[in-house]
Amino acid sequence: MTTPSASARETTEGTVYTVTGGDWDEVVRSAAKADDERIVVNMGPQHPSTHGVLRLILEIDGETVTEARCGIGYLHTGIEKNLEYRTWTQGTTFVTRMDYLTSFYNETAYCLGVEKLLGITDQVPDRASVIRVLLMELNRLSSHLVCIATGGMELGATTIMIYGFRDREMILDLYELITGLRMNHAFIRPGGLAQDLPPGAVDAVREFVRTMRKNLPEYDKLATGNPIFKARMQDVGHLDLTGCMALGATGPILRSAGLPHDLRKTDPYCGYETYDFEVPTADSCDAYGRFLVRLEEMRQSLRIVEQCLDRLEPGPVMVGDKKIAWPAQLALGPDGLGNSLDHIKKIMGTSMEALIHHFKLVTEGFRVPPGQAYVAVESPKGELGVHVVSDGGTRPFRVHYRDPSFTNLQAMAAMCEGGQVADVIVAVASIDPVMGGVDR
Amino acid sequence: MSDETPNPDKDLSAQNLPGQRGDHGEEVRVQRGMFGAQSGADTSGYGGLVRSVRLPGPASRPYGGWFDEVADELEGALEEQGLVPGNAIERTVVDRGELTFHIEREHLVRVARTLRDDPALRFELCTGVSGVHYPGDKGRELHAVYHLRSLTHGRLIRLEVSAPDADPHVPSLVAVYPTNDWHEREAYDFFGIVFDGHPALTRIMMPDDWQGHPQRKDYPLGGIAVEYKGAQIPAPDQRRSYS
Numbered sequence: 001m002t003t004p005s006a007s008a009r010e011t012t013e014g015t016v017y018t019v020t021g022g023d024w025d026e027v028v029r030s031a032a033k034a035d036d037e038r039i040v041v042n043m044g045p046q047h048p049s050t051h052g053v054l055r056l057i058l059e060i061d062g063e064t065v066t067e068a069r070c071g072i073g074y075l076h077t078g079i080e081k082n083l084e085y086r087t088w089t090q091g092t093t094f095v096t097r098m099d100y101l102t103s104f105y106n107e108t109a110y111c112l113g114v115e116k117l118l119g120i121t122d123q124v125p126d127r128a129s130v131i132r133v134l135l136m137e138l139n140r141l142s143s144h145l146v147c148i149a150t151g152g153m154e155l156g157a158t159t160i161m162i163y164g165f166r167d168r169e170m171i172l173d174l175y176e177l178i179t180g181l182r183m184n185h186a187f188i189r190p191g192g193l194a195q196d197l198p199p200g201a202v203d204a205v206r207e208f209v210r211t212m213r214k215n216l217p218e219y220d221k222l223a224t225g226n227p228i229f230k231a232r233m234q235d236v237g238h239l240d241l242t243g244c245m246a247l248g249a250t251g252p253i254l255r256s257a258g259l260p261h262d263l264r265k266t267d268p269y270c271g272y273e274t275y276d277f278e279v280p281t282a283d284s285c286d287a288y289g290r291f292l293v294r295l296e297e298m299r300q301s302l303r304i305v306e307q308c309l310d311r312l313e314p315g316p317v318m319v320g321d322k323k324i325a326w327p328a329q330l331a332l333g334p335d336g337l338g339n340s341l342d343h344i345k346k347i348m349g350t351s352m353e354a355l356i357h358h359f360k361l362v363t364e365g366f367r368v369p370p371g372q373a374y375v376a377v378e379s380p381k382g383e384l385g386v387h388v389v390s391d392g393g394t395r396p397f398r399v400h401y402r403d404p405s406f407t408n409l410q411a412m413a414a415m416c417e418g419g420q421v422a423d424v425i426v427a428v429a430s431i432d433p434v435m436g437g438v439d440r
Numbered sequence: 441m442s443d444e445t446p447n448p449d450k451d452l453s454a455q456n457l458p459g460q461r462g463d464h465g466e467e468v469r470v471q472r473g474m475f476g477a478q479s480g481a482d483t484s485g486y487g488g489l490v491r492s493v494r495l496p497g498p499a500s501r502p503y504g505g506w507f508d509e510v511a512d513e514l515e516g517a518l519e520e521q522g523l524v525p526g527n528a529i530e531r532t533v534v535d536r537g538e539l540t541f542h543i544e545r546e547h548l549v550r551v552a553r554t555l556r557d558d559p560a561l562r563f564e565l566c567t568g569v570s571g572v573h574y575p576g577d578k579g580r581e582l583h584a585v586y587h588l589r590s591l592t593h594g595r596l597i598r599l600e601v602s603a604p605d606a607d608p609h610v611p612s613l614v615a616v617y618p619t620n621d622w623h624e625r626e627a628y629d630f631f632g633i634v635f636d637g638h639p640a641l642t643r644i645m646m647p648d649d650w651q652g653h654p655q656r657k658d659y660p661l662g663g664i665a666v667e668y669k670g671a672q673i674p675a676p677d678q679r680r681s682y683s
Contacts, residue, residue: 073645080630081655085676116536245564248619259591266594364475364682370468371496371535374587374598376567387570387585391468392493393683398655400570402587402623407568410622439645 038066043424045074051150051428052435056412058424065424068416070409075439083399087365088114089326091396093186098401099437100183101146104139105379107188108132110399112269113388114190116373118366120319127315128192129270134205134308135178135187136270136377137301141212142171143380143432144294148219151291151429155232160222167215170208177201180337192318195330202309209302209309216302219295233288237415237427240285247411251382251404252297253431256282256289263378275304287430297380324366327358365394381405381432403437465494469576476680498531506595507539513560514541514551523550540598545610548601549637552616555588555597563588563597566613568623571631573656581605582633586613586620603633612637630655 007018043056055071079094086094095110096103115121149164172182178201179187179194187194223229239249241257254261262279264272280296282289318325331340347354370392376385382404391397408431415427471493474486502508511532515525528547533540543551555563565588572583580602589596603610612635613620624635625644632653635641643650652659663675673679 073643073647076645078654081661082676085661085679119536246618248565248567248617250565261591266591267596370465370493372540372572372585372598373536373538374596376596383567383589385567385587387587389572391683392471393681395681395683397468398570398572400572400585402567402570406622407619410619 041421045071051433054409054428054433054435054438056424056428058416058421060421063420063422065416065419065421068413068424070412072406072409072435072438075435077440079440080399080401083396085395087394088190088368088396089365091399092189093184095399095401096184096186097436098440099379099381099384099403099405099434101143101434102139102379102381102384102437103183103185104132104135104188105377105384106401107186108136108270109375109377109379109384109386109401110388111188111190112377113373113375113386113399114368116375117368117371117388117390118190118324119369120191120321120324123319123321124192125316125319126271127196127313128317130308130312131193131197131317132188132270133272133275134305135175137304137308138171138174138205140301140380141298142168144298145171147294147380147429147432148223148291151426151432152223152229154425154429155229157223157229160219163215163218163222167212170211174201174204174208177204189318189326191321191324191326192316194326196317197312202312205305205309209306212302216295216299224292224295230288232426233286233291233430234284235286235288236419236423237287237290237430238285239411239415243411243414247414248407249382249411251378251380251408252290252293253408253411254382255280255293257285258283263376263383267376269375269377275307277301277304287426290430294380322357323361327354327361367392367394368396376402379404381434381437382408401437401440403440405431405433405435405437406440409433409438465497466574466577466580467492467494468574469493471683474682476682496533496535499534503532503534503539506593507534510539510561510595510597511541513558514554517554517558517561518551521550521554523547538596538598540600542600542602545601545603548599549611549613549616552586552588552599552613555599556616561590562592563590563595565589565591566617566619569613569620569627571627571633571655573631573658575657577602579604582608582610582631584610584627584633608632609634609636611635612641614638629653632656 008015038059038061041058041060043058045053045055053074055074057069057071058065059067079098083091083094091110092107095106098106115124145164145168149161149168152160152164175185176182178197179185239253239257241259244254244257250261258281260279260281265279277300280293280300282292329340329343330337333341347358368390370390372387372389374385374387376383383402384404385402387400387402388396389398412428412431416424419427471491473482473489475482475484503511518525518528528544528551530542530544533542555561567587567589570585572585574581574583582603582605584601586599587596588599601610610633612624614624615637621639622644624638625641627633628635628641629643629645630653642648646654661677663677665672665674
């Protein structure tokens, strides 16, 4: 079959059509005629200012963005699918890698979901909950620091970038001391924690709080009153309360529109109702307001961290139910962290039942009664929700993460269209998307 | 009554076995044996075990707390619109402190709009849709699960809609909750649920020309066996499953 614009010839591979001329000339001519300035620009997926592999498709008329769209999925790793092939406990190793800047939130949300399905929410020891809160608030600091640091760098303010990463480094050192890892900790487990705080951790955190209290005002001095900073941030990335509600935007974006909605206050978990802190808001609905909200949240987080340290009481960090609690007794050996030799000697030498129990729980895992649960925590980016479904087996039937970055990124078009190209960078930075969380 | 009691030695079909816990939920799968041995090598004595696994079934009034208030308001508001609540709400499940309305899919948009707009309900924030694939739930394999949050009243409820694999259509909620745009695209991408009325239902995570919907249960995980300390460790989906 041939048309005037497509000639066909037979080859050994099948029919080959050669498309020529035809309507294309007209299409090209009319496109050239329509608008001399209108071009479509692909920003990313490898652009340094897109926070990872985010692709922005911008239709530009001169310096004005007339249409903005996101292309995502470049970092999709199938974590939700993978979870369905591991035990419930192994799941934390996967979810911690979703939004890699808020690992502890991913882990806590997942574990709270599993605990709700198991019906053991009340049995989680106090010490475990306090340490969870402590780690989460440290994590809020480190996540906000990255947001402010990279956001500043994208404006050309490299000093604020150096400051941010300098302070984050101290938090990563604390993570390393407490969990052994700087990222991807898998430290929070269904039922409690993998391990108690190591000796010296409390002092190290106290020392950090002291240093951080000294460093935080530097951001104010450097940025808050800075006229260039304000000129770039104010009235950029505007999204009002109506837009936030319609688009499901939560976290600092929603609070910069004036609504003091924070799940730690409205839907407390891990005992947040007993901590004393405030929910900062701004009423400017713009990138500058979000910066101020994040800065104030860091101060509040330091307050919570101090309260955590004060109320740490000795005690277990895992539920007492031996059918759920991970049986390993970790100890530091010459080749790193592993099962304590005393524990191995005991189960191998004197208690066959303990050995069987250990083996079963590690290879098979525990069963979770059928049903579903939704748990949401207030991550630094907004509402991080986890929908967990169990079919009564030893593996999750379905785990879905409602990642705040994913939902908030939808607001990019509303924030950028009609603005300048340079403001797209500021608007995206104020959303603070992390592609590991967006694509999962 | 004793005449009707089935004899487990003779009748091994799961629903006739005695001792079922909660025989009124949705059956999601049938568990056979205990140790995941598929090839007849199970010498544990549990190989003949047959147990049907059911999700929590419908609850009866009172649901407790503010659940009754929300259910009353919703039913009243639907009646005002000339709708029989029983037709729109298939069943109401209360489990683990959470309230779930199973909605007939043709009424989903109406129910969601009512939940959002009625001042006594006012669920203004939708946290998106999560697809779940239950191959064992015949005729209702695909579930779309929505969580709605009311900031005004500080409440959270769940809506659940089901569609058969053969007709995977669910109406889109983008007109009511614009935030569901990407969430519905994700559920379409991963589960093949077609959201009718969505402005541009295209894949969002997978490449545009991808075949199949990866998070369905009939889609394999894939992977290769690896060698660890001299032993062959099979791919994750080939390992023994105890479920």
